[in-house]
Amino acid sequence: MEIDLGQDAAREARAMSWLDDQERRRWRRFLPGGPRRRFALSRAALRAILCERLGCDNERLAFGAAEHGKPFALVDGEPVPVSFNVSHSGAHGLIAYAPAGRLGVDVEERVARSDIDLLSEAVFGPAERAELALTSGYARSHLFFRLWTIKEALMKAHGAGFRLDPSSFETPPAMLRGMNEAIFRLPRLPEVSWRLQDLGNERFAAAIAHEVDGA
């Protein structure tokens, strides 16, 4: 689900009314303006979605954090075994929800960056860097953001985030060649399959990774 995180004071005030005390404390740690707005709007939207899917009132819903900080839902203080993930960038927010299977989502606003080489060296493997080297200008930036979101979505779904060395695995060849989705297994975790899907468009790059059974 896509969320509009553009400026709207009334919507932001309504969103704040959905947050609990812990979330309001976290909100205060963000910088005023965009960071606070993105957190409030995306967290309130997540609460609305989870309340609807789980059939509970907002007051009964809270969040805990797993080992590396990935949040999970609590209803009446008890963990609920559903999956969700949130990402936001600029005015774009994405929320993914599934009744089962680990989920990760990433969205990145397509903005001009002068450090694509630096970042590529840090997170991409040889095949990804070779594919990038075949492009230039807008196409290069487009591909960079596409590959980044695919990898970050997978790292978020896994739960380890950047502890999972992003240069230790590469985007599936089919997706490198332009396919929108693929089934993937991490070299260090071959028993688990992930469905990767590119959700991007001209305004933003986005991807989702979902753990699947028996693929």
Place this chain on the structure above:
Amino acid sequence: MASTADRIRKLVADNLEVDGKPLPEPLDFGTGLTELGVSSMDVVAFAKVVAEDFGVTFTPEACATIKTLDELVTCLDSQMG
């Protein structure tokens, strides 16, 4: 010679921004960059810049483990002896 914290403060000022604006001074070394609103992409790029400036290497695990600028200063000081 500038302290590690002073060098980090300058690297932040020169390299990091949120929504096109510099991070506010005084910089809070106890709060995580992502908690301030810095994107994961900018955090990775910043780690590369810091590693180059200090002549050290960060493993991805170390990058993910260091949450605050205070922890970054401690990590750098320990690597540089």
